[in-house]
Amino acid sequence: MLIKLKPKKVLLIGGGVVAKQKADVLTKQNIPFDIVTLKNNTPYPAKIKEFEISDTNGYDVVIDATGCDKVTNTLLENKNFLLNVVDKPEVCDFYFGSIAKKGDISVLVSSNGKSPRLTQVIRDRIEKILPNNFEIDRKKDYETIKNETSKVFIIGCGPGAVDLLTIRAYNTLKTLDVALYDHLVNPEVLDILPQNCEKIYVGKQKGYHHKKQDEINELLVQKAKEGKIVGRLKGGHPFVFGRGYEEMIELTNEGIEVEIIEGLTSAISAPTEALIPVTLRDKKDSFMVVSAHLKGARVNLNWVDLLHRENLRVIVLMGLSRAKNIQKRALEIGINENREVYIISNATTSSKILKTTLKNLEKKAKEVKKPAIIIF
Ligand SMILES: C[S@@+](CC[C@H](N)C(=O)[O-])C[C@H]1O[C@@H](n2cnc3c(N)ncnc32)[C@H](O)[C@@H]1O
Numbered sequence: 001m002l003i004k005l006k007p008k009k010v011l012l013i014g015g016g017v018v019a020k021q022k023a024d025v026l027t028k029q030n031i032p033f034d035i036v037t038l039k040n041n042t043p044y045p046a047k048i049k050e051f052e053i054s055d056t057n058g059y060d061v062v063i064d065a066t067g068c069d070k071v072t073n074t075l076l077e078n079k080n081f082l083l084n085v086v087d088k089p090e091v092c093d094f095y096f097g098s099i100a101k102k103g104d105i106s107v108l109v110s111s112n113g114k115s116p117r118l119t120q121v122i123r124d125r126i127e128k129i130l131p132n133n134f135e136i137d138r139k140k141d142y143e144t145i146k147n148e149t150s151k152v153f154i155i156g157c158g159p160g161a162v163d164l165l166t167i168r169a170y171n172t173l174k175t176l177d178v179a180l181y182d183h184l185v186n187p188e189v190l191d192i193l194p195q196n197c198e199k200i201y202v203g204k205q206k207g208y209h210h211k212k213q214d215e216i217n218e219l220l221v222q223k224a225k226e227g228k229i230v231g232r233l234k235g236g237h238p239f240v241f242g243r244g245y246e247e248m249i250e251l252t253n254e255g256i257e258v259e260i261i262e263g264l265t266s267a268i269s270a271p272t273e274a275l276i277p278v279t280l281r282d283k284k285d286s287f288m289v290v291s292a293h294l295k296g297a298r299v300n301l302n303w304v305d306l307l308h309r310e311n312l313r314v315i316v317l318m319g320l321s322r323a324k325n326i327q328k329r330a331l332e333i334g335i336n337e338n339r340e341v342y343i344i345s346n347a348t349t350s351s352k353i354l355k356t357t358l359k360n361l362e363k364k365a366k367e368v369k370k371p372a373i374i375i376f
Pocket of ligand 1 (some may be wrong): 158160161234236239243244270318319345346348349371
């Protein structure tokens with residue numbers, strides 16, 4: 001049951017840290033209140049005086065944040081208002097809960113006054129899964145609403161090391177019912193998922209396609225329409241050669257809400273691992289991230305000409321098995337055979353950093369395990 005406190009009159013007794021916390025909550029929820037206290041250490045205006053029961057006259061709600069038994073007992077003996085005594089749930093008429101709110105939807109989380117911190121954590125989780133732009137229509141049936149409130153998170157899980165996940169990704173992973181993950185996602189990330197979360201490997205390793213993109217899209221739609229909270233876990237950043245955008249469009253076309261959770265991209269993390277800045281004043285005035293692999297396993301060498309621009313840092317993803325083609329083309333167009341090239345594999349987990357030259361690129365690429373990036 002939700003009692004609308006506005007425009008009830010609220011009195012807060014106390015002027016210490018706890019009173020300030022309560023005053024902050026009331027202010028945040030736009031609930032007007034007055035304070036009575038002997039000493040005011042809050043930034044809120046207060047009536048400075050010793051508390052007497054007559055101070056409660058005309059108030060519907062009283063919050064006792066004094067921690068003083070004498071005040072509490074006086075209140076309990078003369079009660080004709082709703083009372084909350086901080087940290088004494090047994091004598092409270094109401095508790096402070098945590099409210100998750102989006103539009104007209106409010107979800108109140110209460111622990112019967114036992115742990116405000118717990119209610120905040122649960123509130124934050126609920127808030128994540130509340131739909132953003134949900135239109136309320138009384139005529140909609142249960143199944144329609146279930147479909148329309150479904151949500152898929154496309155989550156960038158970073159280059160590998162689990163502590164490089166963003167806090168947003170970490171918090172989102174904890175809310176999932178289903179996780180579809182591919183081979184670049186560190187298995188340690190899966191340990192963060194709730195125990196009963198369904199984990200589905202969808203592969204996408206070059207040459208080992210486990211599920212086709214269409215099948216992945218279908219599965220995402222199907223799971224979301226079952227009313228589940230679905231996560232699509234990807235290596236790096238979902239919008240950097242990650243097909244996150246394509247998946248997002250498929251889902252939004254089906255009316256499913258999508259949230260993109262960014263991740264650190266290997267295109268920047270891997271060079272950083274080798275202490276290579278992607279830009280450097282006076283030396284590298286720009287950087288370019290390319291894929292050497294195009295749709296249908298075609299090789300992409302359109303960018304090789306740009307190696308003539310010494311001030312451009314070139315970061316090549318999916319280039320390891322194309323090293324021979326890259327080397328050949330670069331030499332053909334007159335790039336110096338001694339041009340420095342780095343190959344960085346498994347950055348941030350079991351990193352290997354190889355420094356070589358253009359003329360040895362093909363040979364060195366064979367010594368390295370995937371995934372790897374090539375840096376010029
Ligand atoms: C399909 S792309 C996905 C890129 C990803 N979305 C990102 O932002 O890092 C896969 C390529 O990313 C690169 N890659 C991903 N993780 C890597 C890592 N830990 N170390 C080196 N290269 C990595 C490799 O070039 C690999 O072939």
